[in-house]
Amino acid sequence: MLEIQNLSKTFNKSTVNEKKVFKGFSLDVKKGDFITIIGSNGAGKSSLLNIISGSIKEDQGYLKLNDKTINKLPEYKRTKHISRVFQDPSLGTSPSMTILENLSMAYNKGKKFGLTMGVSKKNKEYFIKILSKLSLGLEGQLNTKVGLLSGGQRQALSLIMATMSNPELLLLDEHTAALDPKTSKIIVDLTKSIVKEKKITTLMVTHNLNQAINVGNRILMFHQGEIVIDIKGKEKKSLNIDKLMDYFEKIQSKDLLSDRLLFQ
Amino acid sequence: MVDFWISILEQGLIFGVMVLGVYITYKILDFPDLSVDGSFPLGAAITAQSLSLGINPFIALFLSFLVGMVSGAITGFLHVKYKITNLLSGILVMIGLYSVNLRIMGKANMPLFNKTTIFSNNIKPIFIIVIITFIMKLLLDLFLKTKFGFLVKATGDNPKLVTSLGINIGITKIAALMISNGLVALSGSMMAQYQRFSDVGMGRGIIVMGLASIIFGQSIFKGTSFILPTTMALFGSLLYKTSTAFALKLGFPPTDLKLITSVIVIIALAINNKKFSFKGKKLFNIGGGRRVRNSESV
Ligand SMILES: Nc1ncnc2c1ncn2[C@@H]1O[C@H](COP(=O)(O)OP(=O)(O)OP(=O)(O)O)[C@@H](O)[C@H]1O
Ligand SMILES: [Mg+2]
Numbered sequence: 268m269l270e271i272q273n274l275s276k277t278f279n280k281s282t283v284n285e286k287k288v289f290k291g292f293s294l295d296v297k298k299g300d301f302i303t304i305i306g307s308n309g310a311g312k313s314s315l316l317n318i319i320s321g322s323i324k325e326d327q328g329y330l331k332l333n334d335k336t337i338n339k340l341p342e343y344k345r346t347k348h349i350s351r352v353f354q355d356p357s358l359g360t361s362p363s364m365t366i367l368e369n370l371s372m373a374y375n376k377g378k379k380f381g382l383t384m385g386v387s388k389k390n391k392e393y394f395i396k397i398l399s400k401l402s403l404g405l406e407g408q409l410n411t412k413v414g415l416l417s418g419g420q421r422q423a424l425s426l427i428m429a430t431m432s433n434p435e436l437l438l439l440d441e442h443t444a445a446l447d448p449k450t451s452k453i454i455v456d457l458t459k460s461i462v463k464e465k466k467i468t469t470l471m472v473t474h475n476l477n478q479a480i481n482v483g484n485r486i487l488m489f490h491q492g493e494i495v496i497d498i499k500g501k502e503k504k505s506l507n508i509d510k511l512m513d514y515f516e517k518i519q520s521k522d523l524l525s526d527r528l529l530f531q
Numbered sequence: 532m533v534d535f536w537i538s539i540l541e542q543g544l545i546f547g548v549m550v551l552g553v554y555i556t557y558k559i560l561d562f563p564d565l566s567v568d569g570s571f572p573l574g575a576a577i578t579a580q581s582l583s584l585g586i587n588p589f590i591a592l593f594l595s596f597l598v599g600m601v602s603g604a605i606t607g608f609l610h611v612k613y614k615i616t617n618l619l620s621g622i623l624v625m626i627g628l629y630s631v632n633l634r635i636m637g638k639a640n641m642p643l644f645n646k647t648t649i650f651s652n653n654i655k656p657i658f659i660i661v662i663i664t665f666i667m668k669l670l671l672d673l674f675l676k677t678k679f680g681f682l683v684k685a686t687g688d689n690p691k692l693v694t695s696l697g698i699n700i701g702i703t704k705i706a707a708l709m710i711s712n713g714l715v716a717l718s719g720s721m722m723a724q725y726q727r728f729s730d731v732g733m734g735r736g737i738i739v740m741g742l743a744s745i746i747f748g749q750s751i752f753k754g755t756s757f758i759l760p761t762t763m764a765l766f767g768s769l770l771y772k773t774s775t776a777f778a779l780k781l782g783f784p785p786t787d788l789k790l791i792t793s794v795i796v797i798i799a800l801a802i803n804n805k806k807f808s809f810k811g812k813k814l815f816n817i818g819g820g821r822r823v824r825n826s827e828s829v
Contacts, residue, residue: 372681384678
């Protein structure tokens with residue numbers, strides 16, 4: 268579904284700040300995969316999602332989505348197939364606009380944004396139905412400005428908006444990291460149910476090992492721009508923190524554990 | 532005294548059209564567009580030349596609007612295509628327009644005393660001004676409720692969201708700048724016809740007057756959520772005109788007005804920035820999810 272071959276990326280080339288993030292990186296994602304990605308700070312997780320979505324340009328390598336090369340597609344065209352949710356809840360919505368206006372924009376994705384009215388009354392019920400499922404009380408606040416909502420409410424809204432138009436690929440970059448543990452769980456559960464219902468291929472970056480182990484069908488661990496652990500299928504199902512630790516130990520020589528990892 | 536108030540109303544509403552334009556860029560788009568100092572006299576220059584060619588004054592209004600749109604498109608193009616900062620794009624166009632305006636008029640100022648203007652009829656000028664200004668305001672309000680208008684609002688609020696909707700933010704930025712500068716040039720055209728002359732220097736400080744009006748408008752309606760921002764902008768323009776008229780009455784020479792305006796804006800911004808941090812400059816930078824900026828270099 269998504270094929271990345273021989274990817275290379277260096278930031279600030281030939282300056283003192285030169286930073287080689289990827290050197291010949293490859294990854295093959297199957298349709299329907301739900302992959303969780305862990306790894307230390309600076310390992311290249313966000314960079315990979317940025318390259319896939321087109322907000323950062325790679326130096327070399329092929330990106331193929333459904334067998335079509337997407338290297339040359341600008342970011343705003345890739346969003347036709349790829350949706351994202353970021354760590355910062357304010358990046359997924361327009362804070363000075365109301366919930367209704369935000370949802371109406373997301374609903375119109377892929378269609379023409381012309382000079383017809385932005386809010387259509389007949390979609391209201393549909394939006395209320397979706398929001399009621401969240402049990403966050405948003406269904407009664409359609410005319411509230413999104414900037415007034417809590418981080419968790421906004422992130423739930425971001426997730427709904429990002430998936431409303433049934434994208435083929437969903438990229439989540441620590442999308443629960445700015446939330447408290449309880450809200451974080453609500454958002455992860457929401458993520459799981461949406462991904463399952465809409466059958467969206469998903470990459471989810473997280474620093475929460477439990478999340479990474481319990482969610483999805485494949486787990487990747489990044490270190491210095493390389494995949495050092497790749498567990499899928501049955502093995503992934505029976506994975507627990509202890510087993511993951513064993514894996515760590517085997518590759519300890521690369522001093523993986525020196526970095527921030529959250530155990531919860 | 533009645534004349535005094537009517538002339539404030541007239542000038543305030545003519546400038547109000549300009550303030551609507553500045554409101555689009557400064558407030559909605561978060562793009563401080565300095566080129567309005569050039570597009571205001573551009574509208575006046577186009578109008579002066581059109582009127583002396585005997586073109587219908589209402590068509591001159593329309594032409595000014597169109598040419599203003601072109602000017603806005605150029606500012607936007609410089610910013611979007613060549614990644615020149617928004618401030619510098621505006622300044623470059625503003626400077627360039629000075630020469631363009633001189634070329635259009637052929638000289639530094641053009642009197643229009645014996646030309647037919649939109650005011651050459653039996654209707655009181657104030658009515659004509661009120662009608663034009665309100666039509667522009669209503670059209671803008673309508674536009675901001677359309678799907679495309681939503682995109683323009685979201686572009687200023689969160690460009691990432693617009694990209695994620697599959698829309699090139701370059702397009703929404705350029706479109707918003709076009710509408711904004713169209714309105715500013717239209718205001719310049721109305722002003723030239725009202726005062727019956729066009730001067731190449733009549734745009735100096737327009738951006739600051741626009742800002743002052745927007746700030747005035749916001750402060751009188753503070754805390755009310757049911758008044759449209761475009762209404763606030765128009766009232767702000769009237770209040771601004773009133774305060775400068777009183778400054779003149781108090782005996783300040785007209786040449787001091789620009790300084791007074793600047794000081795007003797500085798005080799308002801200083802008070803505002805103490806209370807809440809500036810729109811768009813959020814102090815977020817947690818761990819990953821770094822925002823990639825590719826349009827913020829000079
Ligand atoms: N736009 C950029 N310009 C320069 N360097 C960058 C840029 N983006 C990322 N980097 C560098 O690339 C490396 C990988 O960063 P990246 O954000 O991908 O890490 P990450 O795995 O997401 O880390 P974290 O867990 O902290 O989010 C880091 O050393 C970072 O400093
Ligand atoms: Mg990251």
